[in-house]
Amino acid sequence: MAEISEDPTSTVASLARAAADAAAEAAAARDPADAIPLHERAARAYVRAAKRVEGPPRTALLAIGEGHAARAAELRRPAAPEPVDAPRERATSKAEPPPGTLCVGDLLALERRLHALGARETTVPGVAEAPRAVDASPAVAAAADRRVAELLGEAWAAASDGEDDEAPPPAADDGRLARTVARLAAANAELVEERDALRRDARRVAETKRATEALAKKYDAKFEKLRESLDAFRRAYPAPSNPANVLEPGAPAPSLDDLERDARELRAQLAAERDLGRKRDAIIARYEHWYSALKASAAARRRPSHEGSFEA
Structure with missing residues (x-):
């Protein structure tokens, strides 16, 4: 059992x-x-x-x-004894129990x-x-x-x-309470340390913000004084030769690489012009030779007619 x-x-x-x-x-x-x-x-x-x-x-x-x-x-x-002559009840159908019973x-x-x-x-x-x-x-x-x-x-x-x-026995309650207090104390110490770290970070951020704002104000005042000095210098020397009056500075001086590239381009252009000049000279010389030959042949044809007229 x-x-x-x-x-x-x-x-x-x-x-x-x-x-x-x-x-x-x-x-x-x-x-x-x-x-x-x-x-x-x-x-x-x-x-x-x-x-x-x-x-x-x-x-x-x-x-x-x-x-x-x-x-x-x-x-x-x-158990109560049942009477001998007690009438027996007929078996009847019982009602169904309500739902959930x-x-x-x-x-x-x-x-x-x-x-x-x-x-x-x-x-x-x-x-x-x-x-x-x-x-x-x-x-x-x-x-x-x-x-x-x-x-x-x-x-x-x-x-x-x-x-x-x-x-439960009091000793068990005391032990459980001591363990709970120890866990809460450890968690509280971590939270306090985290809070102190956040406060230190907040103080450093506030100090950095104040220093940045002070530096911005200081340099704003310096730049304002420099702008006033430049305006006074322009007014004192209004000539165009004053660099302070040049709104758009000139092009920067070409570098050595740029000059060498320009020289190579000029030499190539000069060589092309020379070739073209030689071709033109050859064509002119050919035309001059042809013109000289044509002029000589024309003169030779005119010469016999002149001689015949003189004999007659």
């Missing part, structure tokens, strides 16, 4: 597994006297497991615990599901365990204790409150 762990650090899976084992033994018990303590043990285990979870799992575990407590109370009540079949199916999950895994999947000292819903757990206590008895309720709501 599975025993319910009294250790406050018990997991939800171990409590649910112990409760499911107790419920299975209660269902298999033939004698109601043997089934009563098993149902009570299952109810206690389900209530303890419900205090360690939140949300729908808590509601389901509390409902299962209440079901086992109600079954134990029902078995404790003596947890029936006995639903509770048993949910219980079997929790038992299967506890057998496969060490922790219930999807359920976040919460320490009992920081339970998010103490009112729900207290109400469950009261409902189960009404079904199981006042003695069990007092023991349940004493063992489930026991405060």
